Amino acid sequence: MVEYQQILNTIYERLRVVKNKGEVAHYISELATVDPTNFGIYLNRIKGDNFCVGNWDIPFSIQSISKVLSFAKAFSLQKNKVFNRLDVEPSGNPFNHMALLELENGIPRNPFINSGAIVIADILVSELENPKQDFLNYVRDITNDPTIDFDVKVAVSEAETGYNNYAAANLLKSFGNLQNDVEEVLDFYFHQCAIAMNCKQLSDAFYLFANRGKCMRGIAHLTTNQVKRINAIMLTCGFYDEAGEFAFEVGLPGKSGVGGGIVALLPNEFTITCWSPGLNEKGNSLLGMQALELFTTETKQSIF
Amino acid sequence: MVEYQQILNTIYERLRVVKNKGEVAHYISELATVDPTNFGIYLNRIKGDNFCVGNWDIPFSIQSISKVLSFAKAFSLQKNKVFNRLDVEPSGNPFNHMALLELENGIPRNPFINSGAIVIADILVSELENPKQDFLNYVRDITNDPTIDFDVKVAVSEAETGYNNYAAANLLKSFGNLQNDVEEVLDFYFHQCAIAMNCKQLSDAFYLFANRGKCMRGIAHLTTNQVKRINAIMLTCGFYDEAGEFAFEVGLPGKSGVGGGIVALLPNEFTITCWSPGLNEKGNSLLGMQALELFTTETKQSIF
Amino acid sequence: MVEYQQILNTIYERLRVVKNKGEVAHYISELATVDPTNFGIYLNRIKGDNFCVGNWDIPFSIQSISKVLSFAKAFSLQKNKVFNRLDVEPSGNPFNHMALLELENGIPRNPFINSGAIVIADILVSELENPKQDFLNYVRDITNDPTIDFDVKVAVSEAETGYNNYAAANLLKSFGNLQNDVEEVLDFYFHQCAIAMNCKQLSDAFYLFANRGKCMRGIAHLTTNQVKRINAIMLTCGFYDEAGEFAFEVGLPGKSGVGGGIVALLPNEFTITCWSPGLNEKGNSLLGMQALELFTTETKQSIF
Amino acid sequence: MVEYQQILNTIYERLRVVKNKGEVAHYISELATVDPTNFGIYLNRIKGDNFCVGNWDIPFSIQSISKVLSFAKAFSLQKNKVFNRLDVEPSGNPFNHMALLELENGIPRNPFINSGAIVIADILVSELENPKQDFLNYVRDITNDPTIDFDVKVAVSEAETGYNNYAAANLLKSFGNLQNDVEEVLDFYFHQCAIAMNCKQLSDAFYLFANRGKCMRGIAHLTTNQVKRINAIMLTCGFYDEAGEFAFEVGLPGKSGVGGGIVALLPNEFTITCWSPGLNEKGNSLLGMQALELFTTETKQSIF
Structure with missing residues (x-):
């Protein structure tokens, strides 16, 4: 049997002393104030047991992780119809996301690049009665935690400097791939990204993707096939x-x-969330990437 | 001596009967209503005589032609400082103007592509006390015609659907190359493009570019060197x-x-304006291009 | 227990009557002559049993499938050193593979796009004593089948019209990312792609990727970690x-x-090869894609 | 009257003492050996008088300047038919010339980028009986100087390292826009670029472009219209x-x-050639650019 707690402890001890913890995101001013020494891991096994270490219980801004949840909601509402408005291919190119959108006539590469997530936000604004509240409730439901909330300061902070997202939304609009007002869609989008959750809550929220569509409370939100596709x-x-x-x-x-x-997951086995605010040059958590690499190497568990 | 009136008449008679007059721009709804059979030419010689034919006296929306006038104003105000914020190279690529802006870190290729003209608009919004009125007065001054005005309906129409310009302005803003508010800059820009002028007025306005910087009233607005560069x-x-x-x-x-x-010009010789609302696939007046080609072939006058 | 044979039979019967079988590749003249009605599937389970249907025993040109085998060989020889000369990110962009190579200074996106496979070919030409024969022997070894051979006609055919590969190789050379002569590397590359194998042989060759690096004969050619990465x-x-x-x-x-x-595989479970010469517009076997989709839907077996 | 000799002398004295003379091209090994202190100017007036200063009589490798001469020859042979195979728009983009060629399906942007000049070389290889010798004779004819010759060492040097040109030629071939063998076309192209001429010879060769198509010997090689277009x-x-x-x-x-x-020219007035081997970062002669800017500023002569 794998000694999960021991493995988490080892990873934690090994990485918390690393000098280079990356750089905290500073383009959203509210995020820049987070203490860079925070570091937590939470492992949620489908079988029911769970393990944690460090600052797993401090909430942080989930930002782009929310794109999986908004996509899951839109996918469950519109089924494959969502793919009329976006693709599922990797974006590939670091230089020119706006360029790609332009070249491909306003069809975003996938739901996890900004332009794609904005299209998904547009779908939810159209489909939900009270978009922001309804989406928040959805996240609370699948996580089985009614305390989850927006960090409004972060949402406001992002709206103030999110020119690139305004550019993308307007470009989508110019291609006819945005049905609602730019302002309304981005207001939803900035709030969605500004949801605050801790490692436990995120591991719980993503439980359904490791559990064939059924959330912590045992309710099926997605079909097995849809989950396979989201993964x-x-x-x-x-x-x-x-x-x-x-x-x-x-x-x-x-x-x-x-x-x-x-957040990462092994279907039918576990979800795991790492949090460390310092980012590598690609914008991913520096320690988080290392922790997950150590975890799969140590446990010899991966989809491959 | 070149028989200008006869040449203009011949060109006019030959082209007015052409079946394919191109397609009137329809992305700005107000422009879509213009009568496509309008066709006029006005030649303004530096020596003082002038020649005209057809609907030379009907005002139309000058649109991108305004970019030369706004650049001239900004250039006269800020001198070579304007080149800190934009380049003077051809854009080359029809596919991906937004891409180019992204690849080149928010420095527009030249002042005549939309992103470049928006930077120039930003400069004028910063430099002028009452930006819209002051710029209109500048155009009236150099043209020596106080009746020139904005077509506000066109400006409003463009603002309603100008998502691509909103995208470009926000992208410029995200690169730090826009100092004023997106809304304020685009309001100026949409008005600038919505100035209505007829062929005579445009030929008179561009007189200064053919006359080493001196306008119809003999006042020097630009140095010889600046004019050479604008040309x-x-x-x-x-x-x-x-x-x-x-x-x-x-x-x-x-x-x-x-x-x-x-509008086209031969330095020290003439300015000439053609107007026919139908566009070719590149967005330039179909008959206008043909008329100017016939004119330079017939008169054997070109800079080459 | 999954009824593999029955599932294969059902898929085979369902798809063999499909009218639209895609288009046989015609840019390599030798490939254009293949009978488009060929259709075979071979399933090789790690546990030892195997299943097949249709034309599983007719050899065909493996073409780009060879890139996995050449990469595996180079990876086992040079370990992570290979990543000094290429990346492991998806290429993303269908329009401009040459462009990508140019933009990224001659570092191919991954070992499975042409430019990346040419770099791998260059490595093998440097590392192997008799490159073509040694590589063929490697393929025979891991497959446990000494009858596998090059289809020299196909190699010659490809060399005659492979201008795009010559362009890529020269571009790599201009960036200093090709150590041997263009001609020598491409001769190796065209032969590697021209290996002929049937569905059984391919499933047997890829056995090692589903079996933690150990081939059909039980010999370890790659570490578990390397196999995970190749997958x-x-x-x-x-x-x-x-x-x-x-x-x-x-x-x-x-x-x-x-x-x-x-060829596709589920780690620790099986390898499966489908063959049908007609391609979809992206260049992948039309029936093959459908067969595999049906197979994973029917068996509910996938890595997700 | 303009005091040409005095102006040339002033420019020469002013620039020869400039410390930063740019960097001599080193990617062609033969060119790297040229003495960077060489500096010469030769002005050839259409009226018959001419002026010179510095090392105007030392031959150098004309390289890309040859593209104007090869295009002129191809244009005179095939008339507008040449535009079926290339365009006349600026390339615009410094990053990705190969990309552009790929995006635009093998139609080079213009005859002066490498891919365009290779297409022109292909045309001349098809049209001329003894391509290299015939083209050399053409250059001798229009210059009225039978001593002009290839610098074979330079041609060989370029062939050895011209991988980028091999890449472009093969890419053209893959798009069907190269009729002859890559090797044969590039052999012609490398020789064409390796013609050695001094400032006087180049000014004499380009005389026809300033003289409505008639060369130094008064023979018409191009129509007025063709010359206008080349300019x-x-x-x-x-x-x-x-x-x-x-x-x-x-x-x-x-x-x-x-x-x-x-080489530069003012139609009906003069041709002027500057030579200084040090290049700026864009690949143009650093002193040469400055000399010409001073010349047109001083003489107030430009097409604008």
Whole structure:
């Protein structure tokens, strides 16, 4: 039997003393104030037991990790119809995301790059009655935790400097791939990204992706087939321009955010969340990537 | 001596009967209502005589032609400082203007592509006390015609659907190359493009570029050197992705707009404006291009 | 227990009558002559049993599938040193593979796009004493089948029209990322792609990737870690610009070739090869893709 | 009357003492050996008088300047048919010339980028009986100087390291836009670039472009219209990615080469050649650009 707690402890002790912890995201001013020494891991096994270490209970801004949850909601509402408005291929190119959108006539490469997530936000704004509240409730439901909330300061902070997202939303609009107002869609999007969760909550929220669509409370939110597809997109597109590297080094579907969180999962086995606010040059948590690599190497558990 | 009136008449008679007059721009709804059979030419010689034919006296939306006038104003105000914020190279690539801006870190290729003109608008919003009115007065001054005005309906119409310009302005902002608010800059920009002028007025306005910087009233607005540079940019960048073609076929510095106008000039000799609302696939007036080609072939006058 | 034979039979019967079988690759003249009605599947389970249907025993040109085998050989020889000369990220962009190579200064995106495979070929030409023969022997060894051979006609045919590969190799050379002569490297590369194998042989060759590095004869050719990494690259980069789609629809690491073959595998469970020469517009076997999608849907077996 | 000799002398004295003379091209090994202190100017007036200063009589490798001459020859042979195989728009983009060729399906942007010049070389290889000798004779004819010759060492040197040109030629071939063998076309191309001429000879060779198509010996090689078009292409495309800058700073049609030569001309007035082997970062002669800017500023002569 794998000694999970011992492995987590070893990883934690080994990495917490690393000098280079990366750089905390500073383009969203609210995120820049987070203490860079925070470091936590939470492992949630499908079988029921769970393990944790460090600052697993401090909430942080989930940022792009929210894209998996918004996509899951939109996918469950619109089924394959969502793929009329976006693709599922890796974006590949670090230089020119706007360029790609332009070249491909306003069809985002996948739901996890910003332009794709904005299209998904647009779908939810159209489909939900009270978009922000309804989506928050969805996250609370699947996590089985009604205390989860937006960090409004972060949402406001992002709206103030999110020119690149305004550019992407307007470009989508110019291609006819945004149905609601730019302001309304981005207001939803900035709030979605500004949800605050801790490592436990994220591991619990992603439980359904490791459990064939059934959440912590045993309710089926997605079909087995839909979950398989979401996991596939996480693996190929979940880590900005480092998706190949993550698949290569870690070998699990997962998603990172600039708040320093990374969630990953092994179908039918576990979900695991690491949090360390310092980012590598690709925008993924530096310690988080290392922790997950150590974890899959140590446990010899990966999808490959 | 060149028989200008006869040449204009011949060109007019030959082209007015052409069946394929191109397609009137429809992305700005107000422009879509213009009568496509309008066709006029006005030649303004530096020596003092002038010649005209057809609907030379009907005002139309000058659109991108305004970019030369706004650049001239900004250049006269900030001198070479303007080149800290934009380049003077042809854009070359028809596919991906947004891409280019992204690849080159928010420095527009030249002042005549949209992103470049938006940077110039930003400069004028910063430099002028009452930006819209002051710029309008500048155009009236150099043209010596106080009746020139904005077509506010066109400005409003463009603001409603100008998502691509909103995208470009926000992208510039994300690169730190826009100092004022996106809304304020684009309001100025949409008004600038919505100035209505007829062929005579445009030929009079561009007189200063053919007359070493001195306008119709004999006042020097630009140095000889500045005029030389503006003419060079018109030649290399004045016709979207057809700049090379225009230099090649016509051989004059010039600028076109999606309202169907084209102004061109031979330094020390003349300015000439053609107007026909139907556009070719590159967005330049179809008959206008042909008229100017016939004119330079017939008169054997070009800069080459 | 899964009824593999029955599932294969059902898939075979269902797809063999499909009218649209795609188009046989015609850019290599020798491949254009293959009978498009060929259709075979071979399943090789790690536990020892195997299943087959249709034309599983007719050899075909493995083409790009060879890139996995050449990479495996180079990886086992040079270990992580190979990553000094290429990356492991998806290429993403269907339009401009040469462009990508140029933008990224001659470092191919991954070992499965042409430029990357040419770099790997260059490594093998440097490392192997008799490159072509030694590599052929390697393929025979891991497959445990000494009858496998090059189809020299195909190699010659490809050399005659492989201008794009000559362009890529010269571009690599101009960036200093090709150590041997262009001609020598491409001669190796064209032969590697021209190996002829049938569905059984391919399933046997790829056995080692599903069996933690040990081939059919039980010999370890790669470490567990290396195999995990190769599988990750297959998943993210194995299907040209359809890698995301394949991960999404099928959910297995795999590799396709323009000869119409596709190999896929589930670690510790099986390898499976489909062959049908007609390709979809992305260059992957049309029936092969459908067969594998049906197979993983029917068996509910995928890595996700 | 303009005091040409005095102006040339002033420019020469002012620039010869400049410390930063740029860097001599080193990617062609033969060119790297040229003495960087060479500096010469030769002005050839259409009226018959001429002026010179410095090392105007030392031959250097004309390199890309030859592209104007090969295009002129091909244009005179095939008329507008040449434009079926290439365009006349500026290339615009410094990053990715190969990319551009790929995106635009093998149609080079203009005859002065390498891929375009290779297409022109292909045309001449098809059209001329003894391509290399016939082209050399053409250059001798228009220059009225039978002593002009290839510098074979330079041609050989370029062939040895010209991988980028091999890449471009093969890419053209893959798009069906090269009719002859890659080797044969590039052999012609490398020789064409390796013609050695001094400032006087180049000014004499380009006389026909300033003289409505008639060469020094009064023979018409091109129509007035063809000359106008070649001059237009020189202005918009003659200086790699600095074409806009040159039009802007100098205001004359011209062409540069990595050998450090620049030829420019004012129609009906003069041709002028500067030579200084040190290049700026864009690959144009550093002193040559400055000399021409001073010349047009001093003489107030430009096409604008």
